[in-house]
Amino acid sequence: MAEVQTTETNTKKKKSAIREWWDSVLFAVVAATLIRWMFLEAYTIPTGSMEKSLLINDFLFVSKLHYGSRTPKTIIQMPLTHQKIWFTDIPSYSDLIQLPMYRLPGFTSVKNGDVVVFNYPGCPERPDEFGGFDKYPVDLRTNYIKRCVAIAGDVLEVRDGQVFINGKAADNPEKMQMEYAIETNTQVNEKIFNKYEITEFEQDLRMTDKTIYYVKSTAGAMNEMKKLDFVKGITPLLMSKGDTTMPAFPYNSRLFPFNRDNFGPITIPKKGMTVQLDEKNIALYKGVITTFDGNENAKYENGKLLVDGKAITSYTFKQDYYFMMGDNRHGSDDSRFWGFVPEDHIVGKAVFIWMSIDKDGSFLNKIRWSRLFSIIR
Incomplete structure (x- = not known):
């Protein structure tokens, strides 16, 4: 078939x-x-x-x-x-x-x-x-x-604007900026500042006996401007140690009289590192423990840290943290003012x-x- x-x-x-x-x-x-x-x-x-x-x-x-x-x-x-x-x-x-x-x-x-x-x-x-x-x-x-x-795990300190890590001066970024006062014997044309890539400058009009400009600039540009015959002097504008008129983290001037140019020494939290919770460590790390380290029932109350309703006297960090700063050291809102960056926030x-x-x-x-x-x- x-x-x-x-x-x-x-x-x-x-x-x-x-x-x-x-x-x-x-x-x-x-x-x-x-x-x-x-x-x-x-x-x-x-x-x-x-x-x-x-x-x-x-x-x-x-x-x-x-x-x-x-x-x-x-x-x-x-x-x-x-x-x-x-x-x-x-x-x-x-x-x-x-x-x-x-x-x-x-x-x-x-x-x-x-x-x-x-x-x-x-x-x-x-x-x-x-x-x-x-x-x-x-x-x-x-x-x-x-x-x-x-x-x-690093120990960070800022002394007169210079960052120190574990006791050693850190390398500064090549184009790091700070604030300076420039005293001159004449008015300075804007083109002069532009030549040295200085885009932020302001004359102090309160001065009647001298001419002062406040600028944000790199150290290299300031070294070059020192050579100009009309420049009488250049001074970095640094806050003195202990000056707390510009408050800094952790906002406890009695225990931590820090400012933007003199900060620390403090230890950056490291996963697995244990600290004893004395008065200073509570003030420094309470935000980490209560907010960023994943403790659902942690709070700060009456000078003590409570986890699950019980006061704790020591704490072991659950993740790494970092300290961040802007290269425009006098024009940056950074860790000096809001503290540590948790590892889970890194992009x-x-x-x-x-x-x-x-x-x-x-x-x-x-x-x-x-x-x-x-x-x-």
Whole structure:
């Protein structure tokens, strides 16, 4: 008996133009989201806290691979947004579901001198409008960029503006800025300051018998300006030791009379390190223990630290912490004013600048060509 074979021809329906466009957009969004989460993310420098190492409107890439990417904590979020939907004040996320956050393996760890992007942790001790914390979940808190000057376990001290780590003077960033007073025997043309890349300067108009300018500048520029015949003297503007007119972390001037130029010595918390909770250590570390170290039932009350309702006399830290400072040492809101950065707030390492725009430049000089594709050091 002959066998009869039936052949069924299936014709694949061609996608419409709208469907093809939607598939392309969906693929691009998914790919961009994965790249942004696991590999590289683009950032813009909005303030002058890292000048002159990084300039306002430097556009840079931050590597998530160096320190290891974090798994998302906030999973209900509009792709490619941070805190709000573009051009609105509408939150771009929901915190109804919050997952534990883990860090994938990286190929290095945060080191002294690294330029790091992190989520601003906030400071419960800070007694001004900048106190408290971002209202956002950890992975959506405001991004800051600073230089890590001390890692977990380091003993940090700042003496007359110079950072010391474990008793040794740290290398200063090549383009680190500080405030100086320049005394001259004449008015100084703005073009002179521009020549030395001094963009922040102000004349003290209260002086009638001398001409004084207050500037933020690098030490190299100041050394060059000293050679000018109309410059009579240059003095760094440093706060004296014990001067607490500009309060600093941990905001206890009796126990810690710190300021921006004279700070410490303090020990940066390290995972597994145990400290005895005397009066000074409670004042220094209570924010870490009650807020950042994952203790759900920890609080500070009547001069004591309580965990699960019981007073504790010693404490072992659960994660590493870091101390961050801006290279614009007298123009940076950093760890000197809000304390330690927890390891779980670390976002990534700033690696290179891909674009830089000078908003005040002329048409032909809007782009800072010399900064394009430069490595961040």
